[in-house]
């Protein structure tokens with residue numbers, strides 16, 4: 001089915017606003033009532049969160065962007081060789097695309113080398129998709145593009161329904177690390193089940209390395225990562241009419257080199273009650289909210305993940321420091 005492609009953003013596939021607002025309220029209240037308390041990191045990305053994440057990507061400590069940018073800017077031909085289906089037309093679907101600063105190098109290369117492809121970026125944030133669209137239109141004028149605002153799998157299904165071509169699904173920037181390990185297996189398995197034999201994926205994995213370098217990327221002295229985490233409390237105040245004293249929480253980051261889990265928390269600096277939409281949630285002094293995991297992988301973790309989820313590894317590209325790897329796998 002060849003529907004919905006044009007050079008501008010295609011709206012109309014995204015979840016109803018009211019339904020998204022209902023899910024936000026329910027997830028926040030359920031998360032803060034659970035033991036331990038937690039919030040889902042997909043909610044970081046309102047307009048302020050998008051801006052703060054762009055600031056994080058520009059921080060010298062946040063090596064992930066530099067490493068993956070090096071792969072996409074300097075080793076583009078290797079990536080492109082791994083995904084081009086000879087002369088077959090394909091669709092490149094990117095999950096959690098963000099502002100597209102890395103992807104645009106690959107898109108440019110594919111376009112310059114005459115590949116017959118269309119681009120379908122997916123993101124939960126409509127704001128960042130607007131920024132991405134501008135970036136991509138400037139870098140690759142005339143590229144056929146369909147922006148899909150919403151959750152990964154809902155939008156992947158929509159993209160596949162609109163495609164009818166071979167597909168490459170791309171997940172960059174360590175997005176896969178923002179899942180617990182068992183969830184990343186289920187995520188890959190689900191992608192494999194939606195795709196067809198011969199389709200491919202490009203997935204970026206942040207590798208285990210010097211723990212001080214990892215921790216430093218999430219513990220910046222300028223406080224941008226702290227502001228990024230605290231911004232979710234501000235969003236809850238605004239969208240759920242809550243009365244959280246944001247200054248009553250501090251950001252805390254851990255890295256466990258054994259498991260590879262790098263986790264962020266907001267810790268209550270005093271005993272306090274917060275009111276959210278008629279619900280009262282009590283915090284003890286020192287009690288934390290678990291905010292986000294940024295999982296780090298060993299090479300063998302990645303090989304096992306491919307095998308367990310039914311993909312065949314095709315190739316991989318690393319940066320010169322060997323901090324980060326983008327793998328290309330094919331559906332068996």
Ligand SMILES: C[S@@+](CC[C@H](N)C(=O)[O-])C[C@H]1O[C@@H](n2cnc3c(N)ncnc32)[C@H](O)[C@@H]1O
Nearest residue numbers: 042045096097098123124125150151152172173
């Ligand atoms: C860590 S940023 C990485 C962005 C981009 N992949 C990069 O490498 O620069 C994560 C992006 O994924 C989006 N995102 C997070 N959870 C999502 C979900 N469940 N469904 C769709 N998009 C999601 C966020 O809005 C954000 O733009």
